Amino acid sequence: MKVELLHIVDCPNTAVAEEHARAALDALGLADVPVELVTIRTEAEAADAPFGGSPTILVDGVDLFPTAPVRSLACRVYATGSGYAGAPTQEQIEAALRGASR
Template sequence: MDFELLTIQDCPHSSAARELFSRAAELEGNDPALIEVRQITTDEEAEASGFHGSPTFMVDGIDLFPSMAEPAMTCRVYRTAGGLSGLPSLESLRQAIQARPAP
């Protein structure tokens, strides 16, 4: 699996997102060192990447949390048991990784 974390400059959740993605990948039997972190810098790049806000968690080029929102250079929120948050829960991220079909 190819893991990629997409962020924007000055995203307040970038570091925590990287730690969360690393933990989830590791718990699912993947090497967290293989996670690529890429900063989205233009609207055109957001469009081409299917980027719906920072942070975006991708596996094999697919957003783990599909969104109907237009691609945008913005912050992203996730639904959690505690309400909206800048990060998904570890459990929901693990479930999203598990749900990805094998290549």
């Protein structure tokens, strides 16, 4: 399993998304799976990647939270149980990872 976190430079939600992804992987017994940070620096890179905005979490190249691709250096918003946030919760990532492993 390859987990990538695509983000733009200075995204204020990168650290939170990485923390939640790492905790979700650990909780599912996948502590040996790294979370690779991938910086999207240009609009061309955004257009060439499965980038849904910063941060985007990919598992084996597929967005855990499918959305329309973003062709610009944009932020992303996730709907959570407590409102909109700049990163999915650990629980949301765990549920998406369970679905991705099926």
